Amino acid sequence: MRCALADCTADREFHPALKTSYSIQMFISIIALFFLKAIFFLTKTPGAFKIENVKKRQKGRFKLLMKPDVNRNNTCCFSGYRPEKLPWGSVEADDRCRRLKEKLYDVVYAVYASGIRHFVCGMALGCDMYFCETVLQLKEDHPDITLEAAMPSEDQAARWSEANRSRYFKLVGQCDIETYVSKRYTPDCMMRRNMYMVDKSSVLIAVFDGRLGGTMHTIGYADMNGLEIIQIKP
Numbered sequence: 001m002r003c004a005l006a007d008c009t010a011d012r013e014f015h016p017a018l019k020t021s022y023s024i025q026m027f028i029s030i031i032a033l034f035f036l037k038a039i040f041f042l043t044k045t046p047g048a049f050k051i052e053n054v055k056k057r058q059k060g061r062f063k064l065l066m067k068p069d070v071n072r073n074n075t076c077c078f079s080g081y082r083p084e085k086l087p088w089g090s091v092e093a094d095d096r097c098r099r100l101k102e103k104l105y106d107v108v109y110a111v112y113a114s115g116i117r118h119f120v121c122g123m124a125l126g127c128d129m130y131f132c133e134t135v136l137q138l139k140e141d142h143p144d145i146t147l148e149a150a151m152p153s154e155d156q157a158a159r160w161s162e163a164n165r166s167r168y169f170k171l172v173g174q175c176d177i178e179t180y181v182s183k184r185y186t187p188d189c190m191m192r193r194n195m196y197m198v199d200k201s202s203v204l205i206a207v208f209d210g211r212l213g214g215t216m217h218t219i220g221y222a223d224m225n226g227l228e229i230i231q232i233k234p
Contacts, residue, residue, distance in 0.1 A: 070118045072200060079206045121147065181193045198221050201227060203230065
């Protein structure tokens, strides 16, 4: 039952009302997303998304596994800020970052307790990485969890630092499913990745405090599609 979520997130907003300071911006984002989805629907062709099989890495090779029972009702996706929008930047030793990770674990555990078993992560720097690591941590004690890496393109990490690339590939390697929206980067691949995650889910967890950007657009699209939205302020 989803009502358990409210009890486990007492100091956070559950289905938060749109704040006056950005309600107009959110409305514009929702309208833009509506027309964007209409365009995708009219132009979409089979194979518009490249969905990889369920797999695990073993010594550089993929071992195919039995496909998990994944449906929208038991799936949760995530959206959140990159380091440049976080008060502590990339300094994860900061107490504020530590507290955010603790809150994120509480929320992920709460949605798991409510029946969610499949989690989808966009694998960007910053909060996406925190979310992925949190799900993997929870999965150690709950092996019925499956984790999907939903990536905008195969070259997502091509321009990242060596340390960030190493972290990225290590996390992707631990995911049960790899999904690529595009083979190469395109101007709309990030938005399409976000829409894919929302279309597949019934719950969205978002690290968000009202600023314009991809997370605001994702929340607007999720709200338009009836998802449960759990907001955590950084």
